[in-house]
Amino acid sequence: MSFEPFILSFKLAGLTAFILFCISLPLAWYLSQTKSKAKPFIEALTALPIVLPPSVLGFYILWALSYNSPIGAFFEDTFGVKLVFSFTGLVVASCFYSLPFMVQPLQNGFESLNKNMLEASYIAGKSKIITIFQVALPNMKPALLTAIIVTFAHTVGEFGVVLMVGGSIPNETKVASVAIYEMVESMDYTSAHIYSALMVGISFLVLVSVYIFNAKQTKRFGL
Amino acid sequence: MIKIQIKKELYGADGKMQLNAAFNIQEGEFVALMGKSGSGKTTLLRILAGLENADGEIEVADKSWLDAQKQLAPQKREIGFVFQDYALFENMTIEKNLLFVNNDKKLATQLLKLTELYELKDRYPNTLSGGQKQRVSISRALMKRPKILLLDEPLSALDPKMRAKLQNEILSLHKEFKTTTIMVSHDPSEIYKLASRVIELDNGKIIRDGAPKEVLLKTQGSQKFSFEGELLEIKKVDVIYIAIVAIGQQLVEIVVSNEEQKQLEIGTKITISTKAFQPTISY
Numbered sequence: 349m350s351f352e353p354f355i356l357s358f359k360l361a362g363l364t365a366f367i368l369f370c371i372s373l374p375l376a377w378y379l380s381q382t383k384s385k386a387k388p389f390i391e392a393l394t395a396l397p398i399v400l401p402p403s404v405l406g407f408y409i410l411w412a413l414s415y416n417s418p419i420g421a422f423f424e425d426t427f428g429v430k431l432v433f434s435f436t437g438l439v440v441a442s443c444f445y446s447l448p449f450m451v452q453p454l455q456n457g458f459e460s461l462n463k464n465m466l467e468a469s470y471i472a473g474k475s476k477i478i479t480i481f482q483v484a485l486p487n488m489k490p491a492l493l494t495a496i497i498v499t500f501a502h503t504v505g506e507f508g509v510v511l512m513v514g515g516s517i518p519n520e521t522k523v524a525s526v527a528i529y530e531m532v533e534s535m536d537y538t539s540a541h542i543y544s545a546l547m548v549g550i551s552f553l554v555l556v557s558v559y560i561f562n563a564k565q566t567k568r569f570g571l
Numbered sequence: 572m573i574k575i576q577i578k579k580e581l582y583g584a585d586g587k588m589q590l591n592a593a594f595n596i597q598e599g600e601f602v603a604l605m606g607k608s609g610s611g612k613t614t615l616l617r618i619l620a621g622l623e624n625a626d627g628e629i630e631v632a633d634k635s636w637l638d639a640q641k642q643l644a645p646q647k648r649e650i651g652f653v654f655q656d657y658a659l660f661e662n663m664t665i666e667k668n669l670l671f672v673n674n675d676k677k678l679a680t681q682l683l684k685l686t687e688l689y690e691l692k693d694r695y696p697n698t699l700s701g702g703q704k705q706r707v708s709i710s711r712a713l714m715k716r717p718k719i720l721l722l723d724e725p726l727s728a729l730d731p732k733m734r735a736k737l738q739n740e741i742l743s744l745h746k747e748f749k750t751t752t753i754m755v756s757h758d759p760s761e762i763y764k765l766a767s768r769v770i771e772l773d774n775g776k777i778i779r780d781g782a783p784k785e786v787l788l789k790t791q792g793s794q795k796f797s798f799e800g801e802l803l804e805i806k807k808v809d810v811i812y813i814a815i816v817a818i819g820q821q822l823v824e825i826v827v828s829n830e831e832q833k834q835l836e837i838g839t840k841i842t843i844s845t846k847a848f849q850p851t852i853s854y
Contacts, residue, residue, distance in 0.1 A: 464658035467622055470645045471652045472672040473715065482671070486662035 402508025457491025651712025
């Protein structure tokens with residue numbers, strides 16, 4: 349019994365959460381502060397992966413990353429990176445798939461902050477960057493943790509997009525969810541049971557720790 | 572010298588209105604800004620702080636903060652701002668709240684001792700009472716040694732006893748630091764105690780500007796006593812009429828004639844005054 353698919357799943361989820369955090373932080377800040385008319389359109393666009401069937405998302409990503417599209421061709425010609433049926437491609441696909449799970453909690457966190465507190469920081473002479481990192485983020489730790497953990501967990505749990513974009517190449521794109529699917533198909537129920545039970549256990553532990561942490565924060569800061 | 576001349580379109584309670592104010596302030600002056608809610612007081616303060624933009628000019632000590640070409644960012648204006656809801660940095664201790672603004676430990680200690688907060692310096696804001704929080708907020712606003720201190724109804728959320736205590740503290744801080752101050756307030760006794768000048772706004776325009784005594788005292792001519800109140804009810808008792816009037820927190824009964832009561836309308840603001848009256852003050 350190999351745990352390779354699990355390690356691959358966590359590697360994918362960790363990398364996705366890290367990249368998405370870097371992308372979503374400025375995006376969520378922008379959305380929380382802007383009065384632009386474009387806001388609902390950007391919000392709808394970032395929320396699309398929640399409502400779209402994974403097959404639709406997977407199909408478009410597959411098409412966009414393949415050599416037949418300018419994006420795929422550019423990456424392969426310039427960097428020599430094949431985006432389809434590779435781990436790199438999976439990371440790109442996961443970033444699209446899990447984007448709303450990072451952006452929305454962060455945006456909610458930013459929006460729930462006392463606006464006057466941010467203004468007090470500007471008046472104190474602090475730039476937006478310093479205000480975000482020293483005033484905004486430390487005052488929204490529950491939102492921060494929720495965003496990172498839920499993104500991570502959601503990426504571990506993804507199946508449709510991964511299957512379409514990555515296939516099932518051992519040690520490259522065969523993540524835990526795909527592995528379980530294959531075990532069931534080949535009627536290896538024992539392995540499927542072990543894998544599935546592990547998934548349930550880990551996911552439950554992660555969520556419980558998030559809720560415990562948030563409850564403690566609420567008590568400490570009266571948020 | 573601070574020169575202010577600004578215009579801005581606002582959406583008030585009664586639809587669109589034009590905020591249009593021009594006035595100068597001397598260095599070290601303590602100006603109270605009063606007026607009905609929605610008259611543009613807070614917006615005026617926020618424009619001075621650079622938190623909202625406007626047309627016009629603001630010049631502070633020969634330096635332009637706002638003109639047709641540019642609008643100086645709030646970060647670059649030397650101001651202190653005290654919000655009604657304190658707006659403290661919840662993730663920092665009391666001392667850190669001050670040091671975040673300006674890493675001057677000596678000044679922080681001086682301010683914390685002046686406001687009797689030194690013992691609490693390692694506590695977090697959410698463990699303090701409203702009055703203590705507002706003292707932190709005022710101290711924090713003074714950390715940058717600002718050119719102007721802006722106070723937006725700083726004491727309106729506090730109980731009367733705490734309010735009186737903090738008024739004295741604001742007064743002694745003003746004497747100590749001589750910071751030019753503009754304070755939004757509704758409380759005439761507070762304004763009388765603290766301010767050297769009152770500006771009254773109505774519908775975005777300045778309607779009165781002068782010493783607190785001239786602007787706040789309601790008596791004119793030979794009137795000895797004059798109170799403004801709201802007419803709540805008129806009762807007929809035998810042949811006379813009695814009007815019930817709310818003056819501040821107190822209700823009073825006043826005898827009115829039949830002719831007078833015909834002109835009065837329930838719910839309106841009325842003035843009650845007497846002449847040639849020898850009042851007795853009892854404790």
